[in-house]
Amino acid sequence: MNEILTLMTPRLLSFKNKKGDNLSRLFVFGVIGVIFWGGLFAVSLRLLSYFQSIEELGNILAWKLLSMMLVIYFSLLVFSSILTALSKLFLSKDLLLVHTMPVSSYKIFCARWIESAVDSSWTIIIFTLPVLISYGIIYSAGPFFYAMIIMVLILLSLIASIISAVLVMVTVIIIPPGRIKSIFVFLGLLLFLLLYLAFRVIRPERLVDPEAFGNFLSYLKVLETPSAPYLPSTWAFDAIQASLTNVSPTLFLNLFLLAACAGAMVFISLIIADAIYMKGVSKSQTARKTLRKAKVTKNPRILSFLPTHVQAYVIKEIKTFFRDPTQWSQIFLILALIIIYIYNFKVLPLERAPIKTVYLQNILAFLNIGLASFVLTAVTGRFAYPAVSLEGEAFWIVSSSPIRLKTFLWIKYFIYFVPLLVLTEGLIIATNILLAVSPFMMWLSIITILFIVPSVVALGIGLGAAYPDFNAENAAQAITSFGGLIFMMLAAVYITAVIVLEAGPVYRIFMSGIYDQSIPVSWWVWIIGSFSLAALISIFTVIFSMKYGARHLTKSSHRIT
Amino acid sequence: MPINEHFEENFNAGLSSAIVFKQPDKLNDCRSSPKFKPIYFEDNNSPENIMIETKNLTKRYGSLLAVDRLNLFVPKGTIFGFIGPNGAGKTTTIKMLAGLIEPDSGTVLLRDMDISREPEKAKQQIGFIPDRPYLYEKLTGLEFLKFTADLYGVKESVFLDKAENMLEKFSLIDWKNELIEAYSHGMKQRLIMAAAILHDPKIIIVDEPMIGLDPAGIKMVKHMFRELADSGVTFFISTHTLSIAQDLCDKIGIIQKGKLIAIGTLDDLKIQAQASSGDLEDVFLKLTREESLSPGYPDIGGVSP
Incomplete structure (x- = not known):
């Protein structure tokens, strides 16, 4: 005995020695x-x-x-x-x-x-x-x-x-x-x-x-x-x-x-x-490790418009992602989420609802912006947030390379931004088609998502860089860390802010459309003001998150390399 | 010339601050000796020939002074060995030179470029070989070389020939299309070396070069480093293995508790250690033991009598 x-003392002592650290994290x-x-x-x-x-x-x-x-x-x-x-x-x-x-x-x-x-x-x-x-x-x-x-x-x-x-x-x-x-x-x-x-x-x-x-x-x-x-x-x-x-x-x-x-x-x-x-x-x-054959050819032409160092990261990121089963297998989860998400809209018994159908359809479409954004947050949390931590102990390659950490972060950002934008816009367009929404609502959803995706991805990459865990054995666990929690909370606050800012003006425009009323100038000022504020918050979130991530990653890279 | 003045003169010329000359008479004797070639007297020390230079380089970890006002320079084509006991500040120095960590004060100049001010330009000149071969395990060897080649701007038209040549040299050609996760420790180390040399760097910074290599690998690496140095590439090598420093390095610096306590050729160090015979191990042990026993380390401009 x-x-x-x-045999258990190293674990107990490590826990005891770690206890003094990060009291604020423990508190949160x-x-x-x-x-x-x-x-x-x-x-x-x-x-x-x-x-x-x-x-x-x-x-x-x-x-x-x-x-x-x-x-x-x-x-x-x-x-x-x-x-x-x-x-x-x-x-x-x-x-x-x-x-x-x-x-x-x-x-x-x-x-x-x-x-x-x-x-x-x-x-x-x-x-x-x-x-x-x-x-x-x-x-x-x-x-x-x-x-x-x-x-x-x-x-x-x-x-x-x-x-x-x-x-x-x-x-x-x-x-x-x-x-x-x-x-x-x-x-x-x-x-x-x-x-x-x-x-x-x-x-x-x-x-x-x-x-x-x-x-x-x-x-x-x-x-x-x-x-x-x-x-x-x-x-x-x-x-x-x-x-x-x-x-x-x-x-x-x-x-x-x-x-x-x-x-x-x-x-x-x-x-x-x-x-x-x-x-x-x-x-x-x-046990013999899996040996796989792969050939190096020239970089794909589709990437040729990018500088070579950016191509290098894009290719590396895609290859390492698809060769790691713990990574790509999660795509099944995303697919399941998407199918269930779209299916939910398909089975909605709108015709039997006591509320006017056009009204309900558009209300749902508006709420759908928020729902799709939360799906986006979950997917970003799983894939984009751990992107920096996934460099793992090979992070020295990034630190010693002639690429600024800021550039490195922006490369990571765009690698995840493009597929996540396609995914979220795809979701919102598909569900809006199923709901048969008005053209105004369709465009509103598309443009709002166009602002939300860059901000949520920036939050994911930025906070993932600010709280990297290069020793994580499993990337999926990164989101359960302190930084992951902060990301989830900030993303929720940001999405709620955008939805709340848009809700009033959208309701006003929509009701005016239904009752065929004109909108007074003072309301237009309010509507434009609200939309502009939502856009400004989005732009600020992108810039601030990426700057915050780059600054903290530079500091922490000096500690960890 | 009084020893203090002699030291001051060297220091003002931007040379090593911490060279400890124990006996002025011996120093004078040595100057006349053809074997004695202190680093600062060499012909190739003109400013344009200086590839690595540190000025008052300092790094603290909390209350621990890891590197204390380090001043040194390495001329073109030199293999400079950096040795010292565990925790002396070797790896911290190497990491500051490679731009992996920022100094608290002082500067690192690589071909006259300040790595803090122009990190990308300076890093473009470097090939860095760390002591632990952490790589992207899900890439193949050749893919990893392509990745680094793209990062350092190696032209696509020359990449494949150069990469295959490197893989051939490092005996990895048969493994070029296998995932790195299947490589042994030594193979990963060789792959890192190939990647570090691929873009024809002017400066190669190496932390413990021979860890994980087999005897044939060590011999091959030594030979390659010498060939590259002869062609004008400058090496800064940190190592514990004194025999490697002795066999390979043109100049050696000894660091202890963050301070450079001695610098020069092996012969210079023998003189400084007052060891007329013996190899680097004896010199190293004597110098480090003396320094650890002395009540204080010489400060900049200060010289032990």
């Missing part, structure tokens, strides 16, 4: 976390209170929600633990050092597994608690309930992480670890895409249609059927339900099942680790 604790994250936690708690409490007000149906809905939440909790944990366990057990940079030490491999496994379990589950546990506490309050549970839910969540997390660790250990024997990561990322995205598409195909908007209510009741009947009895999430559900309804034997039986399963699995995993972990580590060191 001492050896396992010793803390405040946002508390707000989110509180929001989740308030929504859960409100929802459960509402369920309670529905006779008979209320309890069924509450239990179904709990059961679904626990299944999702368990599956999320298994999936996230697979990625963490893979990194901790086979891909960490310090592994070689650790394995040269005179410690049994199963002890190393155990230390790594504990780290992995903590890393992959602490946030999920914290943000599941407000929902479960709401259940406790609504069902007037005693203090034992609150202690019990923490125990249940910890046991579930242990089981999920041990399943993942064993799965990873066994798989590494068959497939090299470098590939597994890509495969799991890909599978995860595919799973997400399928679930999302399945959800959309169910068309939940039909549920508000009274004619479909008969189906809804029969659907609820299906919901009442019991979950798989062998799943740990079912034991967790049964334990929590029993605790809330005071059925002690069921509670203790399920708690015992969870604890026994966790204990047995830890024991079995240690035996497996003793037998195969070292073999997997050895295999991961000797």
